[in-house]
Amino acid sequence: MSAETFFQGERLLQAGELAAAEAAFRDLVDAMPGHVAAWRCYAETLQRQGRIDETIAATRRANSVEADHISEIGAFLLFHGDHARAETCFERALSLDPDCLSAHWLLGELHSRHDARDRALTHYRRCLEIAPDRTGPAYMIAALGAEDSPERAPDDYVTAFFDWYADHFDAHLTQRLNYTGPDQVADALRACRPNEVEHALDLGCGTGLAGVAARDLARHWTGVDLSPAMLARANSTGVYDRLIEGDLLTVLRELPDGSIDAALAADVFVYIGALDQLFAEVSRVLVPAGVFVATFETAPPEVTWELCESGRYRHGEAYLRRVAADAGLGQLSVSARTLREEYGEPVASLLATFTRTS
Numbered sequence: 001m002s003a004e005t006f007f008q009g010e011r012l013l014q015a016g017e018l019a020a021a022e023a024a025f026r027d028l029v030d031a032m033p034g035h036v037a038a039w040r041c042y043a044e045t046l047q048r049q050g051r052i053d054e055t056i057a058a059t060r061r062a063n064s065v066e067a068d069h070i071s072e073i074g075a076f077l078l079f080h081g082d083h084a085r086a087e088t089c090f091e092r093a094l095s096l097d098p099d100c101l102s103a104h105w106l107l108g109e110l111h112s113r114h115d116a117r118d119r120a121l122t123h124y125r126r127c128l129e130i131a132p133d134r135t136g137p138a139y140m141i142a143a144l145g146a147e148d149s150p151e152r153a154p155d156d157y158v159t160a161f162f163d164w165y166a167d168h169f170d171a172h173l174t175q176r177l178n179y180t181g182p183d184q185v186a187d188a189l190r191a192c193r194p195n196e197v198e199h200a201l202d203l204g205c206g207t208g209l210a211g212v213a214a215r216d217l218a219r220h221w222t223g224v225d226l227s228p229a230m231l232a233r234a235n236s237t238g239v240y241d242r243l244i245e246g247d248l249l250t251v252l253r254e255l256p257d258g259s260i261d262a263a264l265a266a267d268v269f270v271y272i273g274a275l276d277q278l279f280a281e282v283s284r285v286l287v288p289a290g291v292f293v294a295t296f297e298t299a300p301p302e303v304t305w306e307l308c309e310s311g312r313y314r315h316g317e318a319y320l321r322r323v324a325a326d327a328g329l330g331q332l333s334v335s336a337r338t339l340r341e342e343y344g345e346p347v348a349s350l351l352a353t354f355t356r357t358s
């Protein structure tokens, strides 16, 4: 239908039937706003009718749509490690549309990966100007140290990122980043609760990798996550009796006291800096002597928590011990681990097991 309308519009344009061609292309761009060629032809029909302002507006629209497509190709190249070609795509996108949000956002990411902090900041600041309602740019500006760090990543930033990432997550994490967090939390839980418990909670369950690794250790599994796309994947594992979409702290606050035997949190506290309220809630929902196993990225000992340039938080061991103790969680073990890699280098991490003492 769209191809038919397009060719009909082209025939009308060639025949000089400009009003009819305009109507055909207008219908097409209304139905398919991402159709670059239709926008270009629509602009041509307007130009040939001498309608300058409308021609400029339609050409801008064509450029903006084309810039988004090119930026998408750049995103694919960046994801697969071809940074030079990715950068060329983003620059090309910006030459077509200087306000292309995705190109600025991804150039911010690319430059920050190459320690070009000032260039990264320029692009993130431009994102803020173009889309002041988005929380991601301000978050990344803070991550680059140019503003105070928030206590946690904004919900919509996390959701948008993991909704986009969901389809690639399992393969990328396990095959490219050698991610072993799910097995490590499952082994830690197995070490202190070898027999099946009644009810376990998977905090920031993502696609369900940790639930799958630990499925035999609890009769009932509940998963909590912000990202609907990640939850859809978790649902397809068949591990979880219940999946709750929402922020961890908000969801925990709604759970009854002493209703959970074990809680796991694999690679989720990299999106939360201040952990005091969260640990207090985990402790409250655990049964006495219930177990809490979690992973963290390791900060230097003097640091409580900090937001890093990667956009992820890391925590100091002394801080974790203190926050746990304040929450009534006794520590069974805290050990240095490697859970995954970043740019080919192991990321220093901690695997911690706590138990509710009070």
Ligand SMILES: C[S@@+](CC[C@H](N)C(=O)[O-])C[C@H]1O[C@@H](n2cnc3c(N)ncnc32)[C@H](O)[C@@H]1O
Pocket (backbone or CB within 6 Å): 158, 159, 162, 181, 182, 203, 204, 205, 206, 207, 208, 209, 210, 224, 225, 226, 227, 230, 246, 247, 248, 249, 265, 266, 267, 268, 271, 272
């Ligand atoms: C790196 S993934 C880890 C997923 C899973 N635990 C695993 O090990 O494969 C982090 C997950 O935490 C979720 N997340 C981050 N912050 C959250 C929050 N405040 N509340 C709920 N989920 C959150 C993200 O949506 C994402 O699915």
